[in-house]
Amino acid sequence: MTRERILMAAKDYLEKDNIESLTLRKIASLSAVSPPTVYAHFATMDELVAAFFLWLKPRLGLDRPLPPLAELPSMPERLFPLYDQYGALLRNLMNQPSWDRQRYADRDNRLGGWIAGIGGNFPDLTPTQLRRGALAIASYWSPTYWRWLMDTGRFTPEEAQAVASWGIQALIGALKADASGLDRLPASPAAGDATRTKDGEP
Known part of the structure; x- marks a missing residue:
């Protein structure tokens, strides 16, 4: 299919080069189709x-x-090797605005039912504690955390899996022991401003 051909041409490029240097016209050349054909499938x-x-x-x-x-x-043991396999492509695509929009929408669809499902394991948690705690746990097997471990933490793949797994276990234990900290939020800047005089002094 032409659409798949275009995607694969872009994939091959992004596994070697930076997304900032890629244009739809360049993709047309790489996939040996005309620019209008690319635009028909991907307008931007x-x-x-x-x-x-x-x-x-x-x-x-x-x-x-x-x-x-x-x-x-x-979960890290299951998923991180897949992230490694597509690592160059992931690094290019992550944090692009359209990637983030898809990720946010997918998060709600994917995690909403799961959060409710594991709620039975934490009968004493408030809905807010459960949501915050579950999302924190889920972050430990995400591509975003994998990237931080590999690129910023400079862990080996095996270390990254072990660290993420340990973090998940620690958070589950913390939720079971005492989740009261998830109800404590810092005051907003607006609230802090109310304590200051016109000159900005406390």
């Missing part, structure tokens, strides 16, 4: 990035049902 680069999210989602294991609580520490 944002549309191309959004399409990559949908293409990568099953390949990264992000379309699989989330496991029960006891199996969550194994």
